[in-house]
Amino acid sequence: MIVAESVNKDSWEAAVLKQPFSPFTQIWEWGEFQKSAKRKIWRLELAENDEIIGLAQIIKYPLPFGKNFLYIPRGPIILNKQNFSSEVLEQYLNKLAREENAIFIRIDFGVFKNAEPSPALAYRSAITQPKTEWMIDLSLSESDLLAQMREKTRYNIRLAQKKGVAAKVYFGNDMKNELENFFNLLKETANRDKFYLHPLEHYRGLVNIFNDKIELMSAEYENKILAAGLVLFFGNTATYLYGGSSSENRNLMAPYA
Numbered sequence: 001m002i003v004a005e006s007v008n009k010d011s012w013e014a015a016v017l018k019q020p021f022s023p024f025t026q027i028w029e030w031g032e033f034q035k036s037a038k039r040k041i042w043r044l045e046l047a048e049n050d051e052i053i054g055l056a057q058i059i060k061y062p063l064p065f066g067k068n069f070l071y072i073p074r075g076p077i078i079l080n081k082q083n084f085s086s087e088v089l090e091q092y093l094n095k096l097a098r099e100e101n102a103i104f105i106r107i108d109f110g111v112f113k114n115a116e117p118s119p120a121l122a123y124r125s126a127i128t129q130p131k132t133e134w135m136i137d138l139s140l141s142e143s144d145l146l147a148q149m150r151e152k153t154r155y156n157i158r159l160a161q162k163k164g165v166a167a168k169v170y171f172g173n174d175m176k177n178e179l180e181n182f183f184n185l186l187k188e189t190a191n192r193d194k195f196y197l198h199p200l201e202h203y204r205g206l207v208n209i210f211n212d213k214i215e216l217m218s219a220e221y222e223n224k225i226l227a228a229g230l231v232l233f234f235g236n237t238a239t240y241l242y243g244g245s246s247s248e249n250r251n252l253m254a255p256y257a
Contacts, residue, residue, distance in 0.1 A: 022235035023074030185244035226254035
């Protein structure tokens with residue numbers, strides 16, 4: 001197995017798409033986003049007989065006291081297990097870690113091919129990823145999806161609709177124009193629920209780099225956004241990245257719209 005750095009976005013993206021539940025943290029734009037945050041990245045193609053059998057996008061993260069570590073989020077992607085050599089990849093990573101003075105390498109595997117997409121499926125993840133993720137099979141009909149929800153959730157959805165809360169999707173320039181309003185919702189949510197936020201430029205960077213792969217979905221009442229979330233699309237997977245809601249009109253159940 002040969003390990004080489006990739007320079008071709010199209011071939012990289014085509015290979016990532018072969019992975020079920022394609023992880024957005026291994027796509028080209030995620031690497032570009034990390035570079036915009038002044039982090040060093042590597043995109044490794046693992047090949048055998050001119051066939052790409054695996055991929056690994058590596059990010060260098062700083063640590064206190066001048067230290068750092070190398071991280072492969074939701075990877076490596078293995079497309080051909082028979083020809084894949086973990087020993088060859090390990091040797092390459094160890095050499096890279098020594099060259100970069102990294103004190104460890106973190107590998108955060110993604111969802112396995114035989115995983116059942118279900119609201120009941122959750123799994124542990126690395127500290128730089130959410131501790132728990134829920135997977136929902138969106139190929140199901142609306143009635144089947146609703147049937148899997150709690151009765152109280154279905155009630156809140158119907159209530160939001162009855163009260164006149166409307167769902168709206170922003171993309172492109174419209175999304176960029178609403179980003180500051182979205183960030184204000186995030187700040188309100190963070191203050192209410194006691195968690196920390198990225199700065200506004202973090203979300204602007206995501207929107208600018210992912211461009212047509214990301215959308216802002218909102219729930220609005222009387223032309224005011226009461227709840228909203230950034231959703232990233234790649235392959236057959238939509239990933240809910242960030243969301244917030246207003247403390248106003250809580251009785252309208254806008255997040256359920």
